[in-house]
Amino acid sequence: xxxxxxxxxxxxxxxxxxxxxxxxxxxxxxxxxxxxxxxxxxxxxxxxxxxxxxxxxxxxxxxxxxxxxxxxxxxxxxxxxxxxxxxxxxxxxxxxxxxxxxxxxxxxxxxxxxxxxxxxxxxxxxxxxxx
Amino acid sequence: xxxxxxxxxxxxxxxxxxxxxxxxxxxxxxxxxxxxxxxxxxxxxxxxxxxxxxxxxxxxxxxxxxxxxxxxxxxxxxxxxxxxxxxxxxxxxxxxxxxxxxxxxxxxxxxxxxxxxxxxxxxxxxxxxxxxxxxxxxxxxxxxxxxxxxxxxxxxxxxxxxxxxxxxxxxxxxxxxxxxxxxxxxxxxxxxxxxxxxxxxxxxxxxxxxxxxxxxxxxxxxxxxxxxxxxxxxxxxxxxxxxxxxxxxxxxxxxxxxxxxxxxxxxxxxxxxxxxxxxxxxxxxxxxxxxxxxxxxxxxxxxxxxxxxxxxxxxxxxxxxxxxxxxxxxxxxxxxxxxxxxxxxxxxxxxxxxxxxxxxxxxxxxxxxxxxxxxxxxxxxxxxxxxxxxxxxxxxxxxxxxxxxxxxxxxxxxxxxxxxxxxxxxxxxx
Numbered sequence: 394x395x396x397x398x399x400x401x402x403x404x405x406x407x408x409x410x411x412x413x414x415x416x417x418x419x420x421x422x423x424x425x426x427x428x429x430x431x432x433x434x435x436x437x438x439x440x441x442x443x444x445x446x447x448x449x450x451x452x453x454x455x456x457x458x459x460x461x462x463x464x465x466x467x468x469x470x471x472x473x474x475x476x477x478x479x480x481x482x483x484x485x486x487x488x489x490x491x492x493x494x495x496x497x498x499x500x501x502x503x504x505x506x507x508x509x510x511x512x513x514x515x516x517x518x519x520x521x522x523x524x
Numbered sequence: 525x526x527x528x529x530x531x532x533x534x535x536x537x538x539x540x541x542x543x544x545x546x547x548x549x550x551x552x553x554x555x556x557x558x559x560x561x562x563x564x565x566x567x568x569x570x571x572x573x574x575x576x577x578x579x580x581x582x583x584x585x586x587x588x589x590x591x592x593x594x595x596x597x598x599x600x601x602x603x604x605x606x607x608x609x610x611x612x613x614x615x616x617x618x619x620x621x622x623x624x625x626x627x628x629x630x631x632x633x634x635x636x637x638x639x640x641x642x643x644x645x646x647x648x649x650x651x652x653x654x655x656x657x658x659x660x661x662x663x664x665x666x667x668x669x670x671x672x673x674x675x676x677x678x679x680x681x682x683x684x685x686x687x688x689x690x691x692x693x694x695x696x697x698x699x700x701x702x703x704x705x706x707x708x709x710x711x712x713x714x715x716x717x718x719x720x721x722x723x724x725x726x727x728x729x730x731x732x733x734x735x736x737x738x739x740x741x742x743x744x745x746x747x748x749x750x751x752x753x754x755x756x757x758x759x760x761x762x763x764x765x766x767x768x769x770x771x772x773x774x775x776x777x778x779x780x781x782x783x784x785x786x787x788x789x790x791x792x793x794x795x796x797x798x799x800x801x802x803x804x805x806x807x808x809x810x811x812x813x814x815x816x817x818x819x820x821x822x823x824x825x826x827x828x829x830x831x832x833x834x835x836x837x838x839x840x841x842x843x844x845x846x847x848x849x850x851x852x853x854x855x856x857x858x859x860x861x862x863x864x865x866x867x868x869x870x871x872x873x874x875x876x877x878x879x880x881x882x883x884x885x886x887x888x889x890x891x892x893x894x895x896x897x898x899x900x901x902x903x904x905x906x907x908x909x910x911x912x913x914x915x916x917x918x919x920x921x922x923x924x925x926x927x928x929x930x931x932x933x934x935x936x937x938x939x940x941x942x943x944x945x946x947x948x949x950x951x952x953x954x
Contacts (some may be wrong), residue, residue: 402664410945411929411932411933411945411948412929412948412949413945413949414951414952415946415949415950417949418942418945418946418949419793419795419946422795422942426793426794445936446932447935448933449933449934452610477604479641504739
């Protein structure tokens with residue numbers, strides 16, 4: 394079964410990240426790289442993507458004639474997706490273990506940030522007959 | 525560290541990606557693909573179906589040759605299999621629509637394969653190249669079609685190289701073929717004047733394939749097909765077909781002189797290392813000498829074009845054994861020429877960098893101001909990244925940090941973003 398592991402943060406979290414120290418940034422980047430490798434090596438990796446920061450985000454709606462109307466103003470409290478992993482595992486518990494590992498990515502000062510990771514099942518295109 | 529237990533269910537994709545690249549006859553098949561396609565397409569006057577038939581013949585070769593061995597005449601074998609597919613298709617078409625007498629006559633008059641093979645023309649590959657790089661196609665379609673028809677790659681391989689699902693790439697290729705069909709381009713070499721007109725589009729497609737490969741050839745993507753190498757291979761064969769064109773040679777030189785720095789441009793953690801910080805001992809000397817040799821020969825011949833100038837700039841960098849020895853006045857002079865030959869905002873940007881290296885960062889910043897009103901680049905991360913770098917050189921760290929962070933927010937590459945925020949952090953001194 395597939396799960397998506399989503400890392401989210403407020404706009405201020407992203408701005409904070411851009412001001413971390415060099416050592417903290419390097420530790421975080423190395424961790425993420427090693428984490429992706431672990432997922433691949435253990436055969437659970439499906440895909441992962443990192444997203445551009447909220448400063449580049451636009452909210453788009455269709456106007457009267459279907460034309461795009463864009464808006465870049467978001468409420469301060471809004472949570473933005475920073476990136477995600479999709480994994481294929483045996484059980485929800487296994488997905489939670491992987492998410493807990495992602496949550497330990499080092500933050501400022503090199504300590505585990507223990508940031509929340511939202512875990513949700515990814516629906517498949519066929520019915521699970523339990524066979 | 526093993527933190528979970530699982531059957532290896534994510535490994536299927538990697539196996540598929542590994543499969544065809546390392547086959548011992550891979551190189552042979554890639555060389556033969558455009559020749560076979562050219563022969564079949566010319567015979568049946570239907571590029572789109574011929575392309576499908578040749579792909580099926582290639583797949584048959586991939587599955588049969590490992591067991592049965594490579595046939596004595598691999599080209600004849602592929603042509604025969606592809607023609608059989610075409611004939612089957614034509615026959616089923618006839619069964620469906622009997623009134624199509626032209627098609628029926630075509631099927632009846634099919635020559636034996638050997639005759640088709642004797643009829644081969646080296647220009648067929650060139651025709652294919654011009655057809656795939658047709659101006660009616662979008663760059664991404666032209667790239668996909670060129671890699672498949674001329675490069676002999678499978679749809680799965682191309683999809684893997686661009687990290688998109690195979691179905692998406694298959695659709696892109698089939699739409700590209702439809703566009704060519706609709707445009708009614710005949711399967712023949714464009715007339716000489718038209719060829720000159722269309723050549724820049726061909727070179728641009730080859731250049732884009734190379735850039736895509738070079739920009740993404742970083743660590744974790746190593747299992748992707750190497751598009752940079754594929755572009756070099758295709759440009760090399762284009763050069764043998766258009767031996768007297770100095771821009772083709774210039775493009776090949778540019779690719780080699782750039783690719784030579786590949787091993788030096790990322791560190792152990794896959795972080796980007798800019799040109800001035802690279803360990804030049806890691807540069808590939810063989811590629812550099814080949815590039816310089818090609819460039820020297822091209823420059824001595826005719827008018828100097830866009831690719832020769834860019835190759836010349838790459839050569840000046842490659843010739844400096846230490847960064848301090850870089851001949852910046854020469855690079856600046858080459859950018860002045862490039863600004864006249866092929867003006868673009870990216871050239872203006874690079875010209876400003878060279879001017880800053882010769883006349884100081886203030887001069888560079890002054891030249892960059894002209895780009896603020898150019899919508900093609902005003903919001904491009906490179907403009908802010910260069911500004912940040914020049915402010916840093918001037919000692920204005922506050923402005924440098926600001927622009928490094930703007931650039932980080934705007935880049936669409938994760939390694940670039942990591943590089944840029946790290947630069948800001950270094951200056952912030954924390």
